[in-house]
Amino acid sequence: MSENGAGPAPNQRAMRFGPSLRRLVAELSPNKVLLLLAVAFAVISVLLMVIGPYLLGMATDVVWQGAVVDPAAGIDFTRLLQVLAVTGGSYLAASLFGFVQGVALNEAVQRTIRTFRERIEDKLHRLPLSYFDRHQRGDLLSRVTNDIDNVSQVMQQTISQLLNALLTVLGVVIMMFFISPLLALVALVSIPLMIVVTALIGSRAQGRFVDNWAATGEVNAQVEEAYSGFQLVRVFGREAEVRTEFGRRNDKLFRAGFVSQALSGLIMPVTMLIGNFGYVAIAVVGGIQVVSNQLSIGGVQAFIQYSRQLTQPLSQIAAMSNLLQSGVASAERIFEILDAEEQTPDRQGSLPSPLRGEVRFEHVDFSYNPETTELITDLNLQLLPGQQVAIVGPTGAGKSTVVNLLMRFYDVQAGMITIDGTDIASVPRSALRSVTGMVLQDSWLFHGTIAENIRYSRPEAGDAEVRAAATAAYVDRFVRSLPDGYDTMISEEADNLSAGEKQLVTIARAFLADPAILILDEATSSVDTRTEVLVQHAMARLSSSRTSFVIAHRLSTIREADLIVVMEHGQVVEQGTHDQLLALADGAYRRLYNAQFAGAAVTEDPQA
Known part of the structure; x- marks a missing residue:
């Protein structure tokens, strides 16, 4: 993973084209019946299509025989x-079978x-929160949307063409040897050269395609961050910096896209050039064989058509290499998510x-990074029922x-x-969270009505x-003033x-859940002082019969708590009621209280 979490570094996954392609193809195995069809x-x-040139060669021989070899007999119309x-029936049947093949393959894909x-989707729900902490949200969105869409398009466009191309090459080679082994050998000389050229160019293009999709993830991440925080960007006048950063990443994406497409775009014209040289050689040798009566004029005509049919699928295979490289690069980014370490499996207790x-x-x-100093060490805490x-x-x-x-968003290390x-x-985590209600400092609402958000x-x-939950959380007060009341749609942002x-809506959501354990993490930090007092009274009623945790910076909101726990450096340093903790002359809680209400001056430089 690259340092910025935006995708695979070029030297990590760029050369894994073969294994990644095989793994991608293996994803089709559950639909093998459709694939076999x-x-x-x-x-x-392909069989019906391949015999077409041979039949046309026979028609040419009929005309040649009646018009040149035996004019007296005339053409046998x-x-x-x-x-x-x-011939016409063969081509028509080939088209019908090709259509049915396309339908079956499309269904499988x-x-x-x-x-x-x-x-x-299932994997994302099984990943620990630490995974999302390490990856940019915009890049993850790019992987589960853009990269999957790219894989879908590549599989749709290439599998059918590759299958038909390979079968066509096989059928054409067989027909070539049937008509003239000498001309077949002349035609096949160009194939190894085409393969070598395709491999050389393709190997260099693959790394650039990985760069391209990694750069796409970086651009998406930057746009998502800038858009979600556009108000702060404007408040601090950082529009120029955002535009500059976007321009830098966009230029990087442009360069990666240009180089990858330019390299892969060389494949088809080069292979066509090689094929044209082979075509000239076939025409010369075939003409000599006709003059020496070793081959009929219809046979040469059929062989020339076969030579075109041979180079065309080979050129298609070469041209599709850029699509395959792009698709495999996207697949690698998706496989990285599928291969990521999951959270520990749930046990079946209760x-x-x-x-x-x-x-x-x-x-x-506990530590968010086990390699660093632990955040919490030897924490001991007891909360009685209803406290x-x-x-x-x-x-x-x-x-x-x-x-x-x-909440088991993270698991303890000891x-x-x-x-x-x-x-x-x-x-199971679901059983634990079903009895726990939580209101976070950052409110999260989805696009829907206010009632739907509360009912979540x-x-x-x-x-x-x-x-009733809305009334308890004082949501009903402002909802009634809205034109559509509880049916008011909340915008996406x-x-x-x-x-x-x-x-307040998120608090009402917690009220409605009626949990056995309630967690309020700075839940009232965004409400005004008067509303906060009212909510605290409601919380007191809600908490009267359940254990509740309240995390708060404003100490005035937790005076009535049954127990106040003071933490410093991951450890509990004091416990007691508001009055008990204030009575400690040099206690940590008293220092916090004085700093908040008495405006205590800073006596020393905290950076010193």
């Missing part, structure tokens, strides 16, 4: 019409791509029922990491986390339940709601 129809179609009728997309909600962290160690626990501390103390570990005495690593946590909930309104 396509091959059978292709064989019949009955025989001529019979030969032409068989489209089924394969559908399965391919399903596998990618949580106690009914759930009381006692949570314990026992000697937990509202607030976790506070400076930025980077590990507050959000604690709840990420509880120790364990239990709910009612059951290790959460022993139960419990799709079977009725309208009355949705409105959710920019028709304020930041606070979006957050």
Whole structure:
């Protein structure tokens, strides 16, 4: 993987054309019945097409015999019409079988791509969050959209043509040796030269195609980042830098695309040139054989047609090499996702029922990068059923990491986390998350109505339940002022709601889920002070019968918490109620409180 996570570095996967192509072809194996039918129809179609020049040569011999060799007898028009009728029928049947072959092959390819997309989708859900942390979102989107579309187009365009081309070459060579072994050897001399030229040019073009699709991923990533943050780009006046960066990456994509297409574009004209030299040699040798009565004029005519039929599929195969190289480069980027290490498999345990909600962290160690210093070391924490626990501390103390570990977004490296005495690593993630509600600092809403966004946590909930959750989260107040009420459509960027309104909708979503354990990670950071007070009262009612975690920087919002946990450097340094912690003369919580409410001055340079 390249350093910027935008795709494979050229020297890593560029030369794996053969193995990657075989793996891509193997993806078709579940549809082998359709493939076998396509091959059978292709064989019949090519066979009927290949005998056409031979039949036309027979017609030429009939005309030549009656017009030149034996003018007194004249042309046998009955025989001529019979030969032409068989020829026409042969070409017509070849076209029909070719059409049926195309339909069968198209069905096989489209089924394969559908399965391919399903596998990618399933794989993304099995990848750990750390994978998405290491890769740019725009590049991942490019892989699952642009690269899959490219593979689909390449398979659709090349498989049928390659199959027909290979069968045509085989059939034509057989007919050539049947008509004249000497001319066949003359014609076949050019084939090894074509193969060598194609291999030399193709090997150099393959690396450039990998560069091309990697550069495509970089451009998509940059555009996605710039577009999603366009307000900040304008606020800080960085439009020029964004345009410059886009221009740099776009130029890189242009160069990679130009070089790859230019190299692969050389293949067809070079092979056609070689084929034309062979065509001249066939005409000369064939003429000599006609003069010496070793071959009929119709045989030469048929052979010349066969020589064209031979060079045409070979040129097609050469011309398709650029498509194949592009498709294989895209396939390699998709295979990288399919081959990525998945999150640890779920075990088939279960949580106690009914759930009381006692949570314990026992000697937990964790680091986002095991090669660096651990973020959390020997964390021990106990939360009793029904407690509202607030976790506070400076930025980077590990507050959000604690709840990420509880939700098993990441797995601990040592120790364990239990709910009612059951290790959460022993139960499926879906079972754990089904009893847990979470409201994040960054609100996420999808394109749909407000009611649909609230109902996302419990799709079977009725309208009355949705409105009750909205009322509890103070969403109902502003929804009633909207023209369409709960049927108001939220735009794709959710920019028709304020930041606070979006957050309230996500809180209502958590209310509707009615979870046994509630996690609020800076859930009220985007609402105004008055609304925050109202939401806190609602949260108190919601939390009265369940264990709840509240991560907050504004300490005024967690005064009433049953337990306040203060973290520093991944460890719990203090625990207690608001009053108990304030009573500690030089305690960490008191320092945070004074810095927030007393405006304590910084006495030393934090960079010193």
